[in-house]
Amino acid sequence: MSMTIGKKTTGEKLFDAFNVAVLSLFAITCIYPFINVLSISFSTPSAANAYGLKLIPKDFTLGAYKAVFENKYIWIGYANTIVRTVAGTFLNVVFTVMCAYPLAKRYLPNRNFFTFLFVFTMFFSGGLIPTYLLIKGMGLLDSRWVLILPGLINAYTMVIVRNYFMSLPEEIEESAKMDGANDFRILFSIVLPVSMPIIATIALWYAVAHWNAWFDALLYISDPDKTVLNTVLRKIVIEGSSQFQSFDTYDPAKTESVTPDIIKSATIMVATTPILLVYPFIQKYFVKGVLVGSLKG
Template identity: 55%
Template structure:
């Protein structure tokens, strides 16, 4: 009984230490978010000398100020357009490329796969990309934010491995019934590939929603900038012109630059956080299956 008791004691000690470690990680992860949430709901006349996660008073004046700002509204609309359009086109192009490279009968499949993987490690660089976008006439347009990165090599390889793991008998039986490649892809392969499609959708949508550097380079019109650029100017540069902080309304005492910055951060991150739970159940399965077969 002593060895069993010693083993049980070891297991219990491990579980306790593991639980405490996970609890610590959760606290470290959640506290900044809770603090920003508390700050965004706080009136402008509070003291910021101490950190707090429960606001002494609750006001929605900060969110009202942010959500009625013209730059924030235009940035939000531009980001939504970029995210939906970019995700749809990237997902379609990635699936087409991955499905093609997953077929053993595709001529020189290994060469083309290696050629595509090569782009993961070497690229033309920032200046050639800028000159290319400029020469194509894409400057100051949404297409400059979508077309240069239409296909992610990593995502395409994950999707290719997923398609390779599917039974070949599905395709063979469909061809016997007279189905062509497009019919097989849209009517058979895509419906049973929801895990990897949901995974790719999440990756691509988050990447487009969070992207800001390409907009900083290619977009010169302030009304066409994405939300991340607007947030950057408000939070990091503290641009008064972006929020017109000197032109307060009747709620001028209820807001200040710090609470405005906190509200802007939450307005930026909450939409994409709410998007995740709808795809979470497919995410783990899609990543595991897509990464097993080379």
């Protein structure tokens, strides 16, 4: 009697080989642009402008990074982005939890109606111009709070947290109430300690969203000292703004001179490297966040 358990058939092997080939090709198409930008950022102008694939820096130089780090708007953008990410993530998590917890209670009057109002905003919004007029009417233009308050609670994230709270055993809270604990004591002393997986997940979601955000700063912030890193990156790379490109013009006679394209590549690397270094360590939480808190009730 032959043992065939665990052995793959020829069709399964071909299918696996096809999957590996397709996914490898897809990975290469995603990785190559990043490697190309990295290589250009470390290359001299003559090497960067040469034809051919640029996988390894030629005529290695740090001139572009020296120029980038001497640009004060890069550091201003970094500082504003870090402040936004830390403060925004903290407030997002606090208010999301405070909103989701009562909506998870079956005894809350009109609970389904209030939940519907949040879900409704996931599909319909007032539009760009009405939102801008609202922000202006609230006096938030050119304020750092405009980067945090309008998106204080994300509807989708709130629903995920709500459903997670609903999956917790009700007996735990009932026993705490019998001991005289109020809702705030139950939330902070009982519910939150056992909900750290979902709290960590939404904190990472909010943090990555704040770090990558740029459009709201572009719309509502006009003061260069209050703009965020990704807006600075956009103005340098796409708009070529002279206000943010405080770099020396290219001079072939100078060995440390760099072209605008090399400056753009170095700026992209400076702006994206922090989140690229962090993401591999938090990817499992993103995957877990998709599974945890699935729709219920």
